[in-house]
Amino acid sequence: MGEGAFTADGCSVEVYRLLPPGDEPGIVHAAVPAGASILELGSGAGRVTHALLELGHPVVAVDDSPEMLAHVRAETVCSKIEDLRLGRVFDLVLLGSHLVNTAAAADRAAFLATARAHVAPGGRVLVEWHPPEWFDSVRNGQGGELGEVDVRLWRIVRDGDLLSAVVRYSAGVRWWSQAFTCRRLDSKALDAALTSAGLVFDRWCAEDRTWFSAHPE
Numbered sequence: 001m002g003e004g005a006f007t008a009d010g011c012s013v014e015v016y017r018l019l020p021p022g023d024e025p026g027i028v029h030a031a032v033p034a035g036a037s038i039l040e041l042g043s044g045a046g047r048v049t050h051a052l053l054e055l056g057h058p059v060v061a062v063d064d065s066p067e068m069l070a071h072v073r074a075e076t077v078c079s080k081i082e083d084l085r086l087g088r089v090f091d092l093v094l095l096g097s098h099l100v101n102t103a104a105a106a107d108r109a110a111f112l113a114t115a116r117a118h119v120a121p122g123g124r125v126l127v128e129w130h131p132p133e134w135f136d137s138v139r140n141g142q143g144g145e146l147g148e149v150d151v152r153l154w155r156i157v158r159d160g161d162l163l164s165a166v167v168r169y170s171a172g173v174r175w176w177s178q179a180f181t182c183r184r185l186d187s188k189a190l191d192a193a194l195t196s197a198g199l200v201f202d203r204w205c206a207e208d209r210t211w212f213s214a215h216p217e
């Protein structure tokens, strides 16, 4: 694991404080009108949240880790995504960090149902996923430098539609690791999951098809 606090799903709080915002805020910003309100599911320590605030979006950040949320400079809600029912709607609901590729179909259905329950009429759900081809192409040692953190995947094991691996993070002499398992969704499986949640695929929001939007039926 490494040093410091960890979330229920094994993320290091320290790592997510060190990682830079990357391309994500720009992708989100480009997908919505100026000033659009955003509900961010699984916000972590605010890596993307803070950049979205600077881009002019009011953001409500949701996570089940109080240790992560303690670093977020926005309205926060400490909750499991599956259980969240705020009774408010947003122009955009953001489901990033490949959460939709969770191994359990019931969790995926619950994440998408929560997204659907919080999207305004005419609004969008924006999802970051591992496209099907990633499951074939990903290799041990793949990764690189993100800010001051070296991030690499190791111990990749494929089992049908499931892929398990360990992410190894290092910054100077410090290191952390996180094991995860994710599930390949082909376009049929993705459409079925969206439909069950009352959502419809809208469009790709990144050239490499790692982000897409969906809208309410």
Ligand SMILES: C[S@@+](CC[C@H](N)C(=O)[O-])C[C@H]1O[C@@H](n2cnc3c(N)ncnc32)[C@H](O)[C@@H]1O
Pocket (backbone or CB within 6 Å): 007, 008, 009, 011, 016, 041, 042, 043, 044, 045, 046, 047, 048, 062, 063, 064, 065, 068, 079, 080, 081, 082, 096, 097
């Ligand atoms: C990989 S981290 C990414 C954090 C942030 N999205 C980012 O990109 O910097 C995933 C975050 O989602 C949260 N998370 C995972 N599953 C969750 C769930 N079912 N309910 C609430 N939060 C969850 C974790 O606690 C963690 O902070």
